[in-house]
Amino acid sequence: MTPPPAPPRRASPSTVRRLSLYLRALDTLAAEGVGTVSSQGLAERSGTTPAQVRKDLSLFGSFGRRGMGYEVPDLLHRVRAILGLDRRWPVALVGAGRIGSALFAYPLFRERGFEIRAVFDNDPAKIGSCREGLEVRPVTELPCLIRERGIEIGIITVPAHAAQAIATVLVESGVRGILNFAPTRLHLPPEIEVNEVSLSMELEALSFALAARERP
Amino acid sequence: MTPPPAPPRRASPSTVRRLSLYLRALDTLAAEGVGTVSSQGLAERSGTTPAQVRKDLSLFGSFGRRGMGYEVPDLLHRVRAILGLDRRWPVALVGAGRIGSALFAYPLFRERGFEIRAVFDNDPAKIGSCREGLEVRPVTELPCLIRERGIEIGIITVPAHAAQAIATVLVESGVRGILNFAPTRLHLPPEIEVNEVSLSMELEALSFALAARERP
DNA sequence: CGGGGCTTGTGAAAAAGTTCACAAGCCCCG
DNA sequence: CGGGGCTTGTGAACTTTTTCACAAGCCCCG
Known part of the structure; x- marks a missing residue:
């Protein structure tokens, strides 16, 4: 059938x-x-x-x-x-800034089986604070926690200049897929799945289309 | 030349x-x-x-x-x-929740010429509060303020069930382009540019790729 | 139990997008 | 001032994706 x-x-x-x-x-x-x-x-x-x-x-x-x-x-x-959504995906969030926190609270992620099991940041003011019941940990603990919690997907919401280093550590710690919100291109081994999300790119596509209409 | x-x-x-x-x-x-x-x-x-x-x-x-x-x-x-970035684009943000606030603070938007000139929400707890110096206004004031401030692009970050109504009002008020973060399809006249951003879609693409690798 | 009305699944055709390959052109050096 | 070494711009070939069109199949009704 x-x-x-x-x-x-x-x-x-x-x-x-x-x-x-x-x-x-x-x-x-x-x-x-x-x-x-x-x-x-x-x-x-x-x-x-x-x-x-x-x-x-x-x-x-x-x-x-x-x-x-x-x-x-x-x-x-x-x-x-x-789509591979008939299972749970353990996810780590790196960067507990505004975008990171917004993603963390996004209910559709959980509904789809994506479980954020660790949150990292390097800002001492954020470390130790909680996001929906999960404590923000320093990036130094990343390798250990990623392995311990069996995390397979990493979401990067750190500033562009820090993204490559984070991505490398994530991959070395066993992550197989990365969702990158930082506006920078990541260089990673080809077996790693990388998906880039560029918020300004989306606005630029709009801007292009609107501007194109005004042209002769 | x-x-x-x-x-x-x-x-x-x-x-x-x-x-x-x-x-x-x-x-x-x-x-x-x-x-x-x-x-x-x-x-x-x-x-x-x-x-x-x-x-x-x-x-x-x-x-x-x-x-x-x-x-x-x-x-x-x-x-x-x-890309049409040699000018300023006046933008309105509808929905002052987490995603909306995160976008508001995203510096790359401003660098690219996108100027958020109005923020709307229907939550009485948010109305009157400020986001980076701009006051959150109730959605009832949307048509008036959109016109007054010459806004051309609207960013929708309200819950899915409210998105269509907001989009319709935005368009009626003169907006020509919409960036939609709500997980729902908008029905609008064809001359309106709509760009959908689905955060879970991006994760699902990752999930698909990772799951595909595990299959025979 | 057989015919009619829909709707799928799918090769084949068309369109869109990407890669190739090379002539045209520019700069620098001798 | 002419030749060599690069690099662009672009038709043509190729690949991928979308659309078309229709046979095959399923259900319902008479």
Whole structure:
């Protein structure tokens, strides 16, 4: 009934992005008690096309029934599994500044299975203070705590000039994936997954689009 | 000397992303006092290829000199202009929670010309309080203040269920571009530029990549 | 139990984006 | 002032991603 039809091929970054959007839409549908959804319906709620939805999903298996569409609870479960969200991910946060603290309190992380199990900072004023019940520890303790708590993902929200050193230590301590909010490019071994988030880049994309409209 | 060789064609989203990266690299180079950089050098610092750098830039004009590369200060200026950063962008922030406050204090925004000129929230506990010298105002005052202060870009950091209503009011008040941090899809007229930032999507992309490695 | 109406899954076509490869051009040195 | 060594700008080839189009399949109704 659900044989992955081919070796689970590489999905492009855009496909992965869309899978996240499908997941979000399915969450909503499930909450609304909708039992079944078509590629059409999913496309409308995710801002893409029905064909795209079907292609994306077909990379990982045949989850629908012809004539009927997809069962919401089933597809929800499948997409979660595809995205690797059918397990808990132990996460460390490095940098307890404003962005770090905001992320820490972001409820969707926990809902998706990301568990922040350690928070680090180098500012003596912050060390020892608590973020939602977790104590901020100095960066010197990072290697030890990362290993002890089995942390696999690190989120970097330190200033750009400190980010590379932090990233290197994280990787040496066993972290396999890094979400980098610092506006700097990290140099790490290729087996480490790095995802850069640049808040100003997002505004710049807006600015580009708006400025382009004003040009002849 | 710099005639845009063709009607400034549409740049793909990936090109725009890379332009942001080039800008970041050029900022660093300028700060280091480097006078000239080749497409090779720019590529290394932005994680792409020399050919890609040249193609991206050639969409907008001929900025280099053969045999020599690009003059850093000149190219910096050009890229800023291409991205629409050669002017100030008046911005409003809707939602003075953690993420909103973090963005407000993010120095890179201001450096790039984005000026937060109004902050709104509906929480009576927050209204009247200050964020870096700017008073948080109730959402009821939004239309008036947006117009009064000539705001063109809105940043939405309210909970998902409130985002659509806020977005609609923003657009009705004259905003042309929206950066949406709320995990929900906005329905707005097509002439409005919308850029969605989903923090959990970024973590999910990591999770997908890490989980994929563990699969057979 | 068979036909009609939908909707999936998927090859094939089209479009978009990236890489290649090289002529054109610039600077410097002799 | 001419040749050599680099580096850009750019058509053409290639790759990836998206869209199209339709056969296959499922359900329901009569």
